[in-house]
Amino acid sequence: xxxxxxxxxxxxxxxxxxxxxxxxxxxxxxxxxxxxxxxxxxxxxxxxxxxxxxxxxxxxxxxxxxxxxxxxxxxxxxxxxxxxxxxxxxxxxxxxxxxxxxxxxxxxxxxxxxxxxxxxxxxxxxxxxxxxxxxxxxxxxxxxxxxxxxxxxxxxxxxxxxxxxxxxxxxxxxxxxxxxxxxxxxxxxxxxxxxxxxxxxxxxxxxxxxxxxxxxxxxxx
Numbered sequence: 001x002x003x004x005x006x007x008x009x010x011x012x013x014x015x016x017x018x019x020x021x022x023x024x025x026x027x028x029x030x031x032x033x034x035x036x037x038x039x040x041x042x043x044x045x046x047x048x049x050x051x052x053x054x055x056x057x058x059x060x061x062x063x064x065x066x067x068x069x070x071x072x073x074x075x076x077x078x079x080x081x082x083x084x085x086x087x088x089x090x091x092x093x094x095x096x097x098x099x100x101x102x103x104x105x106x107x108x109x110x111x112x113x114x115x116x117x118x119x120x121x122x123x124x125x126x127x128x129x130x131x132x133x134x135x136x137x138x139x140x141x142x143x144x145x146x147x148x149x150x151x152x153x154x155x156x157x158x159x160x161x162x163x164x165x166x167x168x169x170x171x172x173x174x175x176x177x178x179x180x181x182x183x184x185x186x187x188x189x190x191x192x193x194x195x196x197x198x199x200x201x202x203x204x205x206x207x208x209x210x211x212x213x214x215x216x217x218x219x220x221x
Contacts, residue, residue: 025133028148034171044070044199048191051078056183065188072106073204085204090220092206101206101216129153130162137168144168157181 039045046068053061068075076084083094086106093102130150137146150162158181165175172193178186206216 024131025148028132028134031134031146031148031166031168035166035173038171042195044068044196046194046197050189050191052187052189054185068199068203070199070204073199073201075204083210085206087201087205090205092216094206094211094214096211096214099211099214101211101214103206103216103218103220105220129157135163143174145174 046066049065049067051061051063051065053063055061063079065079066077068077072086072088074084074086076082078084081096083092083096085092085094089106091104091106093104094100130152132148132150135147135149138144144167145165146168148164148166150164152159152161160179160181162179163177164173166172167174172190174190176186176188180186208214
């Protein structure tokens, strides 16, 4: 469970998605400025996604996911049996098939597997780990896409590159592709986007009705 959820959150959060540096392509920066302005307008977001994970010598993994973000609260649903929920203070990682649940402090970033808020997926210009450039523009299935490629400044990075496709007319992210140094490839195709929906506060915390027989391990300090 932890492995799959960690891969999902790498895709969603990619702590180093956007960098800012004087050598970055100003055309790409202009595109990202528009994306930031668009997402910053919304108080709440709900995004559906198709996730594809390719690992060498293993069968490809395909999953459906949904991300809901409201302020510092968020909820991830993956194939309707895996959940990540955060009410701003506590974070629950739940797998209904294995009947496992872990509770952590929301701000516990002290270990490699700590899960960060999906709001970090929408932050830009806060890291300087990658250099980026606009590498392609053109129509795909009737949508004009602007593809921006990020390359790590650290030669020891586990990623060789990250490609982000932006819907030019909507100024929203259409797809993310991550290329790992070990040959693995991760892609996340964005689907429907709903904005400013009001969610009840308990929607972002553990609900026993999701898994009545789950055993919860409380790791909060």
